[in-house]
Amino acid sequence: HVLSVPLPVNDITRALGKLPAIMQNTVATGAALFFLGLEFDTVAGVLGDTFSHKGQTVVDQNVQVARAGFDYAKEKFVPLGYRWNFSKIRRPFITGNEAISLGAVTAGCKFYSAYPMTPASSILHWMVSHADRCGILVKQCEDEIAVVNMAIGAGHAGVRAMCGTSGGGFALMTEAIGLAGMIEAPVVIVTVQRGGPSTGIPTKTEQADLNQAMGASQGDFPRIIIAPSDPTDAFDTTVEAFNLAEKYQLPVIIISDLLLSEHPETIEAHALKHDVQIERGELVTEWPAGNGNYKRYAFTPSGISPRALPGTENTVYVAGSDDHDEEGILISDVFTSPPVRRKIQEKRMVKVERALEDLDLPKLEGPEDAEVTLVGWGSTKGVIKEAAEILRTDGISANQLHFKYLHPFHSKEALRILEKCKRTICVECNYSAQFARHLRAESGFSIKDTVLKYDGEPMEPAYIVKGVKAILAGKPLSLEVTQEDAREMAYHYIRSRLGDSLRPGSMTRNENGNGSEPTWHIELVTRDKGERRGDLIIGVETGSTYSWQPVSTVSKRQEA
């Protein structure tokens, strides 16, 4: 469970003097502990362990900073009212990235390559710190292009290989993902979404890389895309990903996000099992010399061509990124052959249709005939579930349809379910409702209403409930700058330009505004005495900060 609260980090930690930027998170941690209704001391220890290798000063600093966050939250807010029944059963407290890592080694992953990138780095860190015990080779590479190509090489050679990154690195991997599809190399690629576009807001969460995963690399080629919803699911998904990658000999993309990957959750005691099922698909381990030529890319009804690993006798072949025939001989050059090209393209693509049969169907959860159906994908499953519960207690019967398998897609079943729904609303953490678009593309079903969030903060039940009620009331929330927004913007303006001596004072909304739009008129006053120092005007529609008129000069920018 997550929350979104303004944490004026600088204010909170001022007393502690200038701190490394990275300590923001520690502040948040401290605050979070409060919300979770935990006692501070129970965790000072944890911080100790975490930072001990950096020496006592760092530990102390972190404890102090966390304490500041904790106290601030205590002063300003009420806890979420969690009940912690510290029962005998000790439950794992684990993040999505840790679950993915654990799932990988449990599934027999022997090769993990990566280039550091938030919020995927913690997979690299877990893997490398457990490499010896788990017998896994972990390679930090020079860039993500090397990362994915090494993983593909390892997968092609016969080991279960995985690599991980976030959107920017994934962009660099796309060309090679097409290579894996073409040479039919099994490989698992984890991409952990963060606030975009581009470098964006790297420490914030978002679900806006679905288009990227669907559009990775040129041409049509087989791939599977799966979005886990919580740490337990992330563990299972990872195991499943390796099985699918080897059974169908293709790249499998696990798409997570910062929220799922970096936030620890308490899971069921025995949710994670060591004896997972391992399916390596059709392997050719022996090929008598008399057998005739081994065909690496044999055309079969399933599209699956039994795979011989390099080093096997009598099955020598070359896997080419140029298109090729059954034995891997290029048809792109002298031996061009349109019908062979047609059939191998069909052979590759039919694998995905077959794979669909292995994937669980989407299921409607909650009351069958609900008034509202909340549709989502990936990490928001739990939050949407809570929202549906709140809606029900508020007398609005709501259920949810959550998607895990994004490609191939259970179009028929999705359509069957959705057509029966009374009213559908898509809930996503992005601006353009990428999943709603994807659903329309795959099933033809259009969801008109959406509850979207793209300010970098996680989706929250309360936010969803508010959005849904507004939609049902026929007046969806506007994009106007609310008073709360305006105050936050004023804080941002002050922190970034006027130092920290001021704070927003009284605020009034001016309907005539500056002629072009209504405006918020915000007095900036001194923190201590509350003396008016100037006024800030913010546009209600655009959010533009029109002007800062100081009563007296307070900002160095004035001199500049």
Add this chain to the structure above:
Amino acid sequence: HVLSVPLPVNDITRALGKLPAIMQNTVATGAALFFLGLEFDTVAGVLGDTFSHKGQTVVDQNVQVARAGFDYAKEKFVPLGYRWNFSKIRRPFITGNEAISLGAVTAGCKFYSAYPMTPASSILHWMVSHADRCGILVKQCEDEIAVVNMAIGAGHAGVRAMCGTSGGGFALMTEAIGLAGMIEAPVVIVTVQRGGPSTGIPTKTEQADLNQAMGASQGDFPRIIIAPSDPTDAFDTTVEAFNLAEKYQLPVIIISDLLLSEHPETIEAHALKHDVQIERGELVTEWPAGNGNYKRYAFTPSGISPRALPGTENTVYVAGSDDHDEEGILISDVFTSPPVRRKIQEKRMVKVERALEDLDLPKLEGPEDAEVTLVGWGSTKGVIKEAAEILRTDGISANQLHFKYLHPFHSKEALRILEKCKRTICVECNYSAQFARHLRAESGFSIKDTVLKYDGEPMEPAYIVKGVKAILAGKPLSLEVTQEDAREMAYHYIRSRLGDSLRPGSMTRNENGNGSEPTWHIELVTRDKGERRGDLIIGVETGSTYSWQPVSTVSKRQEA
């Protein structure tokens, strides 16, 4: 206009001895000349000019090879019956890539960067060979990542900049396309599609990179994607692309394909004009010191923030790939601010909605109330037009709806037109009907029937007509291996494995086949005496070459 005929290059050119692979195209050229009903001598000259810099031997070799192709076609086929009225009006004979290059320099493009890649290289070649006269700086870079980042740097600094590549290179460019969207740098990116996936069939055509263009880079950011349909349109599109890129300060992707880009067409005499309209968008050329702070990313209703070029007095700013506020100050780090993030994301994205208003609406062409509407995009416009004409002469009234602007998309208008159509069929050069999916995603309109081609050969009117008739007859073409396909596959098998002494002889279809599927039974006989040397079995459904039973050993593979 294009055609698809089997050209057994090796057979045709055997007499001329071993030739560079690249000469395949010359064979095709020769054959094409025949189909176009031209006399061979009229072009021997052209080849001369083309290759003269390589010395007479190369010229002669090319002429010989072309002649061989010409003669082969003459022997085997009938010309398409073109009437060439060589009137006084001399018309330009130009390829899509040449038109794009010409359009760029006409629009004031001053910077072109590229890394060689078929079928985009000819833009680089045209640009560099005309650089001095056109005053354009042409930069061949170390890779496509440098290519696009240099173009973005140049565009940001204020020159009209373009770069070009094909799918594989485009994959490497995607990360930076997101950068351009984020820092709002104008840049034009040309991606010329070829047969994929991966390296694929580099000298063949396809339209399968639409998903890639739509999914380029992580997150939601503004971009425009345009697919020209012929050389004249390619010229206009390129000029328009520069105007849109600067007016809306975003990356514009021109998506072409091998067919359009590499095949010359005769166009109207005065179709291309030098005095094109140039719109540079809102530029800040002067900013008095008293003006207060210049806001590079000012929040405005249109989303467009007037742009000051580096070097201007008093408008100093930093453009960041991290998200930022109106003045470019990062909100990704210490100064995090959810509401500012929300408003700048909205500001960036609203630009695309505005841009849509500048783009021409899709138009239904042909009889209003036709029985069939052929839907397509990009280079197939002319072929589909011809197909519609043929269908009409065959008594099936057909019209066409062709799309040029892929993103942003005229969803409302598309839906308005399509809902009125009696029967829609989507015609595309790819396996998965990427445009039909795109159309469904953008407009919610589903086209069930498709005529697809993905064997690398260009779409042809006859093929479309055949497909459409099959669909109307209720029995769409199956994916079975036809006798023609089987013969071609046999030729491929022979050429690639048995040397060239054999050819396919009598062929019989065996319904019981090998138990798992019906098969083609093909006798392989000697070229000269037609003596049976063995049999080849090819699966009708899978296209698998089950076995080659020699009567006597002929293939070195037999020894191996």
Add this chain to the structure above:
Amino acid sequence: MATVLELPIASYESVVDPDWCPGCGDFGVLKSLKMAAGKLGIKPKDLFVVSGIGCSSNLPGFIHAYGVHSLHGRAVAVASGVKLANHDLHVVITGGDGDGYGIGIGHFIHAMRRNLDLTYIVMNNQIYGLTTGQASPTTMKDVRTKSTPRGNVEHPINPIALALVSGATYISRAFSGEPNHMADVMAGAIAHRGFALVDVFSPCVTYNMINTYPWFKQRVYKLESETGYDVTDYDRAIDKAFEWGDRIPIGLFYKGDQAIYEDSEPALKKGPLVHQSLGMNQELFEDLIEEFV
């Protein structure tokens, strides 16, 4: 440059204060860069600073000058485009060792062989700072980092040697502990016509506990102080490039006067591209069309 009128450091002061960890070497680099620009009298409007992504790459936000805070590893490419579009601008690239010698090494090497008139300042802290402490391409052998808990097994990159064999024409090294010396080295780099590298020992006080200020203070010495060191002596420079251990040289290793890319590019003869007019002249257009008929 004839007589320049120097500018005060304050001319380059940004609205935003650096948020680097207290003691981070990058503070020194920022200060020295401002001093160097001031010495050369470069107006903020004529200074263009390009960076990639990393703690060090946040620098453009902390100096009052034009700039692009681009993508991880791509600063050199973006800067090349900016420079070719407007070579009146003084283009300075600032980034980290991971950014420039790791993911960005291809652009680095190819830019050097082009000898574009760019200044590249690498804040080499031998670690990935922003991503919280993984090994970088300059991390020394056996050093333990978050990604090399058993110690780094890869032979580190030698940026000076790489630059020497790749065609850079001003190759230097500085140390954040010596800001005045660094300012001189930087001023020389910016004034130099051609590709100039300034590799800076800029300690990461949070994640690199080996290569600290004291570690460098004990070891660094100035090449200028070495009697008879000749910056045009290539072979000598190669030897110095490999000097590492108890004594580590800083200062100018090598300076060449090879032709720069901009001079060999006809399109730039008429001045910066950005100042050329856009219209297409009719005669030229008709000639171009003629080629197709």
Add this chain to the structure above:
Amino acid sequence: MATVLELPIASYESVVDPDWCPGCGDFGVLKSLKMAAGKLGIKPKDLFVVSGIGCSSNLPGFIHAYGVHSLHGRAVAVASGVKLANHDLHVVITGGDGDGYGIGIGHFIHAMRRNLDLTYIVMNNQIYGLTTGQASPTTMKDVRTKSTPRGNVEHPINPIALALVSGATYISRAFSGEPNHMADVMAGAIAHRGFALVDVFSPCVTYNMINTYPWFKQRVYKLESETGYDVTDYDRAIDKAFEWGDRIPIGLFYKGDQAIYEDSEPALKKGPLVHQSLGMNQELFEDLIEEFV
């Protein structure tokens, strides 16, 4: 390798005949590679050839051995993955100058500093052949190509010098006009434990009219023939790396015995990864879970 039983060239004959232009230098490289593998008695099933994209990169299709014909510039990365997954395989990378020194240079340099046990054969024809004749990173100054009609203005890459400063431990050069000598150099490279570079002058007879067979024949000489040339003398190797013009050295420039990556990787102690069992042992799993409770 104790006494090896050599294999005939025919063992490596592919179904497919090379479609290179008649006279292309790559024919010589293919022949020499077969000879080298034969000399070392490497069975086709144990030979793994990885290439990128280019005329030269078509080589794997023309030799009877396992392999991946990968992406332009990525052969070294793919090969590294293959080698780390199964280090029983002899992994040889074959590609072009554009592929390896252009777009792929980052992987090249980083693989060298890792000193992985790989053999990298670069068919250096100083041109982009497959794409019909643009300048490559090794195209000499002033040479006119399709992309440099006014002559190339970029300083060419020096692969030998780059390899020397980057940590490769077997650095050599060969010439297609000397197939037997090339075979010996290649055999040495494959036998060597560590990253081995074989830069080959492999003339493109269709697009490079400057660096032709005669051009090289007049200039190349063998380092072995140079009395007292010591392949362990690094400084001497650096000097030789820059020898270009009337006399151009081929043969082995430098050989070192630095530790290889595979030896420093604990995960490989138990043998190739591909032979390790997949199952997860329960005790270990429970210990791992314990860390979270």
